Amino acid sequence: MSVIRNKFIALAAAVVVSMPAMADEVQVAVAANFTAPMQAIAAQFQKDTGHTAKLSFGSTGKFFAQIQNGAPFEVFLAADSKTPAKLDAEKATVPGSRFTYAKGxxxxxxxxxxxxxxxxxxxxxxxxxxxxxxxxxxxxxxxxxxxxxxxxxxxxxxxxxxxxxxxxxxxxxxxxxxxxxxxxxxxxxxxxxxxxxxxxxxxxxxxxHDPILQDAVLLKKGKDNPAATALLKYLKGDKAHAIIKSYGYGL
The missing domain is CATH 3.40.190.10 (Periplasmic binding protein-like II)
Incomplete structure (x- = not known):
């Protein structure tokens, strides 16, 4: 009986170890030009991490105004580098989190x-x-x-x-x-x-025309959300890069 019990405990422990960490959800504002690649990245991100990226698409300028007015976004993928830099200057972001994710x-x-x-x-x-x-x-x-x-x-x-x-x-x-x-x-x-x-x-x-350098940034609302930091890290990885390049973007 003790042998069966020990096997059951070992099996249960193996299942726990194999389970992903508690999944979280992140609210993401995405420049409209990046719709198709980001949908593909979000699907792969969820498959690999268990986290869900809730995507909203629109113009960079309008997202800027919405973020200034308290919109619940945690990550911002802009169509330029100037707008995230403005949010940095306004202390609406997590310092040091901004980077160029694609060249349009x-x-x-x-x-x-x-x-x-x-x-x-x-x-x-x-x-x-x-x-x-x-x-x-x-x-x-x-x-x-x-x-x-x-x-x-x-x-x-x-x-x-x-x-x-x-x-x-x-x-x-x-x-x-x-x-x-x-x-x-x-x-x-x-x-x-x-x-x-x-x-x-x-x-x-x-x-x-001026280079279209598209920057991503972690907004203050996402500072304590593991899914937000995980998504930005994922955007820098090989799988995301392969998707980005397949849609004609530079890195």
Whole structure:
């Protein structure tokens, strides 16, 4: 009887050892351009750690205002480096937690296979009824689009044809639904595993706009949440990096 009892205790102990630590939940504000890769990362993160990342997607500028006004976010993945730096300066973050998790690329894209040429010459000809762009005041990818047009000297050609999205996700929808024949979107929205997934595109060279360095930061509300610190650590790991690169981001 004692042998059976000892085996049962040993089995129970093995089960306890194999169980993951108590799972927690983390509230994450994510820049809209990073929607697809972050959904994939969150799923793998939960599988590997047991923690759940509750994701909210939107424009970096709007998240900044919400965080200032007490929104319950614990981790912030911005579309730039300036906004998290502002939160650092306002002491709304955990000091030393900020880092660049991805380097973004902007692309001129159309769902029409033949509309956008490989050199983006359509921007110079103005041969389209509308051009979609994210709000440059709140969305870094929108600001990159504006800088690109200014660099090419075509701003006046398009100023009466612009269709402005609240964020890069809405901007993509304008083009994907045909409400705008082309637009500046994030490469990650139309790229997977080394190729443009549909339509035609010009990948805008970085020389036409400021670098899009996307920073992540631990907010003060997440200071004591193990899932928040675990997620930021996970973003620096090989599995997350593989997903990030597969969507066309640099590291």
């Amino acid at each position: 690329t902007v692309v001129l894209w159309s769902k029409d296979d033949k509309l956008v040429d490989p050199k983006g010459e359509i921007l110079k000809t103005g041969n389209a009824a509308h051009l979609a762009i994210a709000n440059p005041k709140t969305a870094p990818y929108g600001a990159a689009g504006v800088q690109t047009m200014e660099k090419l000297g075509v701003t006046d050609k398009w100023k009466d044809k612009l269709v402005q999205g609240e964020n890069i996700a809405q901007t993509y929808q304008f083009v994907a639904t045909g409400n705008a024949p082309l637009g500046f979107v994030a490469l990650s929205q139309v790229f997977k595993d080394g190729r443009i997934t549909s339509g035609s595109a010009w990948i805008v060279p970085e020389k036409f």
